Amino acid sequence: MGRHQPPRPLAAGDVVAVYSEALGAWAVSQVTGIDAAAKCAAVLELDWSGPEPAAVADLGDVRPLRLTHHSWGGMLSYCNHGWVLPRNFTVIGSLLPLVTEPSGAYASVWGRGEQLARQRHWDSGDRGDWNAPYSLTCTAEELAAEHTRGAVRSDVKHLTVRQITRLDCARLVAVFPNLTRLSLSGNLGTLTSAAALNRLPRLQGLTIRELFGMDAADCLLPCHVPEMEEVSLYGIPAGYAAAMRKAWRPQVRHGVQLDVHGARKPEWVAANAANPLRDWDGREHIPRAGYRKAVAQYEATRDAFLAEVTGGERYGDIAEIGRAFAAALNALDSRSSFIETVEREELFEALDFLAEEAQTAAGCDLSAARAALIEGVESSRDW
Numbered sequence: 076m077g078r079h080q081p082p083r084p085l086a087a088g089d090v091v092a093v094y095s096e097a098l099g100a101w102a103v104s105q106v107t108g109i110d111a112a113a114k115c116a117a118v119l120e121l122d123w124s125g126p127e128p129a130a131v132a133d134l135g136d137v138r139p140l141r142l143t144h145h146s147w148g149g150m151l152s153y154c155n156h157g158w159v160l161p162r163n164f165t166v167i168g169s170l171l172p173l174v175t176e177p178s179g180a181y182a183s184v185w186g187r188g189e190q191l192a193r194q195r196h197w198d199s200g201d202r203g204d205w206n207a208p209y210s211l212t213c214t215a216e217e218l219a220a221e222h223t224r225g226a227v228r229s230d231v232k233h234l235t236v237r238q239i240t241r242l243d244c245a246r247l248v249a250v251f252p253n254l255t256r257l258s259l260s261g262n263l264g265t266l267t268s269a270a271a272l273n274r275l276p277r278l279q280g281l282t283i284r285e286l287f288g289m290d291a292a293d294c295l296l297p298c299h300v301p302e303m304e305e306v307s308l309y310g311i312p313a314g315y316a317a318a319m320r321k322a323w324r325p326q327v328r329h330g331v332q333l334d335v336h337g338a339r340k341p342e343w344v345a346a347n348a349a350n351p352l353r354d355w356d357g358r359e360h361i362p363r364a365g366y367r368k369a370v371a372q373y374e375a376t377r378d379a380f381l382a383e384v385t386g387g388e389r390y391g392d393i394a395e396i397g398r399a400f401a402a403a404l405n406a407l408d409s410r411s412s413f414i415e416t417v418e419r420e421e422l423f424e425a426l427d428f429l430a431e432e433a434q435t436a437a438g439c440d441l442s443a444a445r446a447a448l449i450e451g452v453e454s455s456r457d458w
Contacts (some may be wrong), residue, residue: 079111081158082328088169090121090131091160095188096209096232096255100124102188103134107172109158116160117178120152120186131168139173142190144197152190154180161185161304162330163279183332184280184305207233215239215261222246229253232277239264239286245271253277255302260284263348269293269315272300279303285310285354287344291318297326305332310354313338349432351425361413372403377429384437384444393444397451400426405457414458426452 087108095102102124108117122140125133140152155178160166164185189207196205209232213221218236221228232255236242239261245268255277259266265288272281278300291314297303306323308316316338323333337357347353352373355366379396404422408414414422430445 081109081114081116081160083160083330085109085116085158085160085166086169088172089166090134090137090168090170091164092128092167093161093164093185093187094127095124095192097192097207098124098188100188101127102186102191103128103137103167104186105170105173107153107174108177110155113155114158115155115181116158118154118156118185119172119174119178120188120190121173122191124188124191128167131170133167137170137173140191140194142194144194152186153178154182154186156182156185157332159327159332160330161279161332163302163304164330209233211235212237215242215264218242218247221250226250227252232256234258236260238262239266241265241267242286244268248272248274256280258282258284259286261286263287263344266293274299276300277302280305280307282307283309283311287312287339289315291315294318294322296322304330306335307332308335309337311335311338313340351428352421354421355418360415361418362411365407365411365413368407369404372400372407373425373429376400376426377432380429380444380448381433381436384433384441393447394451394454397448397453398455399451400448401452401455401457405455408458419458422458423449423452 085106087106089106090103091106092101092103103121105119105121106116107119110117120140121137123134123137128134141149142152143149151174153174193205209230211231211233212235215236215238227249228251231251232253234251234254234256235258237260239259241264242259244266248271252275254275256279257272257275259282262285264286266286267288269289270293272278272295276299279302281295281303289312293315295306303326306319308319316335320333320335323331327333347356350370352366352370355361355369376396376399380393383393383396404414426448427445430441430448434441
C-alpha cells in the first residue's frame with residue numbers, strides 16, 4: 076500500500092469483526108471514515124455479538140452502540156484509532172456508514188467489545204463497575220507473592236505489572252502461560268530472561284516502559300507470537316530497540332501497530348539514574364536546549380536545598396530557592412511553551428524527589444522545609 080492508504084486494506088463503510096474476550100463471542104464495528112493525513116480511522120462500535128460472522132448479512136439489523144452506563148448519557152461508542160487494522164480483525168463486508176459526523180475522541184487501541192460488555196452489565200441492573208475476570212493489574216511486589224504460591228494462573232489473559240525494580244520473565248511466563256496482553260513498567264528497573272516472552276504463543280499486545288537489562292538476543296520474534304498486533308516500547312536499551320524494530324517493521328502491513336522510541340544507551344542510564352526529569356529527554360515538544368537547562372536548574376535547586384537544610388532551618392531562604400526555581404522555568408517556558416499539564420506535574424514530582432533525597436541525607440524530618448520550597452514555587456510560577 077502507498078503512503079496514503081492504510082497498511083491493511085480499509086475503507087469507509089467497512090464492517091470489521093473480532094473475537095471478544097470480554098463477551099465470549101464475536102463483536103463488530105464499522106469504519107465510518109479514513110483520514111489519510113492523520114493516518115486515523117473513525118470507528119463506530121455496533122450493538123451486536125454472536126458467533127463468528129462470515130458476512131454482513133449474518134449480522135441482521137445492526138445499530139450503533141449507545142452508551143448509557145455510568146455518565147455516558149447515550150453517547151455513541153465512536154472513536155478515532157490509528158489506521159492500522161489489527162491483525163485479528165477481519166473485514167466481513169461493507170454498509171453505508173451508519174453515522175456521518177466525525178468523531179472527536181481518540182484512542183490507541185481498537186475496541187474489542189469491552190464497552191458492549193460494560194453496557195450489558197449495566198443493563199442487567201448491576202450498577203457497579205464491570206471488571207474483566209481475565210485481567211490482573213498488580214505491582215512487582217504483589218507479583219512476587221504469586222510466584223511464591225507457585226500456582227499457574229491460566230485464567231489470566233491480560234496482565235499489567237507496575238513498579239518493577241527487577242523481574243524474571245521466565246518465571247512470569249511459567250505462572251501466566253495464556254497471556255494475550257502484557258504491560259510491564261518500572262523506573263529504570265531490570266528485566267531478566269526477556270527472551271522467555273517468546274513462549275507466550277497467544278500474545279497480541281506487548282508494552283514495556285522504562286525497563287532495562289534486555290539485549291538483541293531477547294528480541295520477541297514474529298514466528299513465536301503469530302497473533303501479535305501491538306508492540307509499544309519506551310525507555311528501553313538501544314540494542315533491544317533496534318532488534319525489535321527490525322523484527323516487527325515488516326509486520327506492520329499485516330496489522331501490527333509498532334511504536335518504539337526512547338531507546339537508551341548504557342551511558343545514558345548510568346548518567347540519569349538520579350534525574351527525575353529524564354523522561355523529558357527526546358520528548359517531541361520539549362526543545363533539547365530547554366531540557367538541558369531544566370535539568371541544570373533542577374540540579375542547582377537540589378544542591379541549594381540540601382545546603383540549606385544541612386546548615387540550619389532557615390526556611391525563608393528555602394522559599395527563595397523555590398522562587399528562583401519557578402522563575403528559571405518561567406523563563407524557559409516563555410521561549411517555547413513546553414510546560415503543559417504533564418510537565419507541570421512532573422516538575423512537582425521532581426521537587427518531591429529532591430526533598431526525599433535531602434531527607435535521607437540529613438536523617439531528619441524535612442516536611443516543613445519541603446512545604447517552604449513548594450510555597451516559594453507556587454508564589455512565582457507561571458506554568
